[in-house]
Amino acid sequence: MSTRDLVLTALFAAIIVALGLLPPITLGFIQVPITAQSLGVMMAGVVLGARRGAIAVLIVLALVAAGQPVLSGGRGGLAIFASPSAGFLVGWIFAAFVTGYLSERLVNHQQSGLVQGVSFFLAAVIGCIAVLYAFGITYLATAGGMGFQKAFIGSMAFIPGDVIKAFVAALLGRAVMVGYPLLPARA
Template identity: 55%
Template sequence: MTTKDLVLAALFTAIIIVLGFIPPVTLAFIPVPITAQSMGVMLAGCIIGAKRGALAYVLLVVLVAVGLPVLSGGRGGLNVLVGPTGGYIFGWIIGTFVTGLIAERLVHDGQSAIKQMSGFFIASIVGGIGVVYLCGMPWLSLVAGTPFDKVLIGSLAFIPGDFVKAAIAMLAARAVMVGYPLLPAKV
């Protein structure tokens, strides 16, 4: 890892923290709020790639673990990481890595804008939504003592907003790629 990689990861950690300033929206039927910070998974993966993006979220989790109120709603501390949202928070790390990995494979210079945007959108959906849900829903079911089928049904309320976040991440990633490509070249 180069100094540039570390700086980009730290910069994205700061961006993710700023996304946390947008107040969370709580739903009565599930103890997981709707937050803008989950969009950071898609942004970091698509813009700076798998390793640097995942590192940004590792740094965020470390900051949360030491008690800094860097999550939406001013939350922080170990109790958040072992609470109902803990699976989603740790899922952000894996989701960012998967998002970045897919984006690195599907998107490269020389493609049409449509192919690039499609690649970013697919990466955001698979990693930023699919993987995060796969990590978060079983944990939520276990910790909250809610049957998994009820968690699954309750999670459906998040899907429309997550698709909007994926579209925003796609547009932002494409704009950054055109102006200043940060996504690592396909190896």
Template identity: 60%
Template sequence: MNTRDLVLVALFTAIIVVLGLVPPITLGFIPVPITAQSMGVMLAGCIIGAKRGALAFLLLVLLVAIGLPVLSGGRGGLAVLAGPSGGFIFGWAVAAFVTGLIAERFVKPATSEARQFAGFFLASVLGGIVVLYGIGVPWLSAVTGTPLAAAATGSLVFIPGDLLKAAIATLAARAVYAGYPLLPARV
């Protein structure tokens, strides 16, 4: 890992923390809030790649674990990691890695702009939504004692917002890729 990689990891960790400044939206029927930080999964994976994107989130989890209030709503600490949102927070690193892998496979300089948009969107949806829910929903079910089917059904309310986040991340990733193509240089 070189200096550029370390800078990109730190930069994206800072971007994720800034996304946490957007106040969370709490829903009465599910203990996990709607946050802008989940869009960071999609942005990090698509823009800086699988390994660096995952490292950015591992750094964020470390900051949360030592108690820094870097999550939306000024939350931090081990209690947050052990709570209903913990599965989603831990899942961010895996989801960013999968998002990055998919983006790296489907978005190439030689492909058309439309295919690049499609690749970034596919990566954002599969990694940033499907994988993240696959980790976060079972954790939510286990921590709250809610049946898995009920937790999954309750999480469906997040899908429209997450699809919007995927679209925003797609536009941002394509703009960065067009101006500064990091994808081929990912290591």
């Protein structure tokens, strides 16, 4: 990994942590709060690509495991990985990887700006909504003792916000591609 890669990876880990400063929104019917940190995961995948995006998330989760209060609401420590949110946290790694992988494959400089934006959006939706929810809902249903149907229905409250986050991540990906053309050579 080059120095540039290390700096960019650390930068996006810091962005994910900074988004944790925004207070979580707790819904009464599901044990997992709505946070802004999933936007950071989407942005890491879209901008950094699969490998570096996943590493940025791993850095954040290592800080969480070390007890640092870097999650939304000042949460941290190993106990988080036994909470109902754990599936979503572990899913962040795979979500960033899939988002980055799809961004690397779907987006190139020869496309129009609209096609690039739509491709980044699709990558974020597939990676950070479909993949992330697969991990989060499965863990919530089993470890949270909710049952799959209740966990699935409860998690649907996150969809509108996550679609907006995917749109923001797509705009950022497009802006970075135009403003910093060397960065999209992500692979």
